[in-house]
């Protein structure tokens with residue numbers, strides 16, 4: 001039984017009695033084409049929520065809002081790489097405490113549809129697979145590749161025994177478990193792989209849980225993704241003929257419940273896209289039609305959350321496209337967990353099919369305009385290598401990858417010297433498109449431009465023979481869907497400068513997160529530039545600042561107006577990437593509980609391309625791009641009112 005407290009001990013006794021009396025069960029009725037919960041017909045109305053995209057202190061808030069919408073279940077991915085970031089070290093604490101999340105869902109009255117992968121897609125870095133799998137150069141991911149299967153077996157041997165006590169039949173709230181994820185959309189179509197997974201899931205979870213698959217709405221996907229003994233479900237969005245889609249599921253499951261495992265309430269954004277939106281009325285109408293057919297529905301996403309740190313994934317169809325930091329997904333609950341009109345429309349539909357919990361919908365969490373903070377320049381990366389790469393460089397005649405230097409996320413600096421005098425601008429080329437994913441090029445610390453995977457394969461460089469050539473390479477997130485998920489990062493092939501192949505590299509893994517969580521650059525010893533010059537900077541540069549406490553720790557949104565692209569940390573927490581120059585996302589969500597109400601809040605920014613001379617950032621109370629100057633005016637006006645009120649009150 002799950003972690004036992006007194007009430008839990010009582011429950012486990014009760015469960016044992018119920019089990020003995022055969023009352024606690026979750027199964028499929030192939031005659032009445034439905035699920036049975038404790039022997040009674042059951043239709044789940046579920047929503048996807050990813051604990052890995054929400055800070056732990058907000059889990060209960062989001063779950064409560066989903067329950068008050070009338071959902072009776074949630075659908076949850078388990079990202080393997082979130083828990084086993086380092087091979088052989090499994091972490092289930094803090095924001096990774098899966099069992100606490102399951103317990104909160106249970107306490108809230110929500111059943112769980114668990115999707116432990118091992119691959120999950122989800123616009124998550126490498127689809128949830130750990131990057132250390134790429135240590136084997138030709139590993140065939142998501143196949144019967146022996147090294148891949150060994151790693152999968154080791155991982156599931158840790159995860160699934162944790163999950164088993166939480167199965168509904170064992171007193172928990174997990175009603176069904178998905179094997180793999182849309183396997184039919186992958187090229188390998190390896191039935192031995194799926195059979196191996198089926199054996200592992202059955203071995204660790206027993207015979208009493210429903211194992212299922214989910215695949216896209218095409219014959220090819222359903223053929224390669226389904227397997228005997230795993231209940232076949234389908235996924236599709238609002239622009240689908242639902243009769244045809246469920247007829248396709250019926251070809252693979254002639255009897256049993258209709259299930260749409262991912263009914264898309266919105267869609268994902270890549271950097272450079274228009275923000276994706278899906279009409280709320282269309283979502284609620286199609287939801288009603290499917291529920292009327294008696295289908296079981298999971299809405300993907302119900303609460304999207306955030307790709308904190310480096311956890312965003314990417315897609316590679318015609319070209320590499322990195323997913324943005326916000327996983328708002330235009331979902332019924334916003335990235336910050338605020339109920340939307342779409343949620344209310346969905347609740348009105350659900351009301352027609354089941355009783356909605358009485359009581360008010362929990363409100364949006366409070367948001368605060370903390371206003372402007374002026375940052376100070378700390379310095380550019382080339383001058384900070386002792387701090388950021390304390391073990392020094394790896395030397396190599398030709399460039400080697402992130403994976404070969406055993407740094408999987410973030411940034412690596414590649415350094416060499418110019419082989420000749422470049423009196424004329426000279427092309428620096430990546431002939432094999434080997435920059436994965438963006439490279440920021442400086443000579444003697446002076447930024448000269450960038451290269452970008454698939455889109456910018458040449459740029460011009462000038463300098464003198466022997467000058468230092470620094471190339472900072474950024475991992476923008478590994479591909480999470482399709483055949484390119486074995487997505488190595490760094491300089492994957494040689495760079496050509498003019499006619500010369502560049503050689504004799506010093507390669508610096510940059511442990512920025514280790515330095516920042518250790519207090520850098522805010523430590524007492526650290527002084528920012530003595531005379532903070534208000535001039536724009538170009539190239540990879542660190543900034544620091546302090547948001548003074550004001551007794552509040554409310555949500556806020558960080559707007560870096562006129563900044564270009566980079567990474568931001570607050571109080572040592574990596575909030576993710578910003579790229580207002582490309583959009584569509586214009587602000588970075590800052591969960592309130594990250595902030596201190598009494599101590600100065602340390603802000604650290606790595607700007608990769610160009611920072612404005614004012615080096616100011618703004619903490620707003622909403623994510624949408626508002627006119628910066630209007631806000632500046634409002635901010636100053638508000639401060640003046642507060643000052644004059646204070647003076648007035650002091651005077652009396």
Ligand SMILES: CCCCNC(=S)N1C[C@H](O)[C@@H](O)[C@@H](O)[C@H]1CO
Pocket residue numbers: 120121122123181182262267268315481
């Ligand atoms: C742009 C290609 C998107 C491929 N992913 C698809 S179809 N999806 C299905 C996948 O199972 C889910 O994890 C999500 O990744 C979802 C999109 O949000």
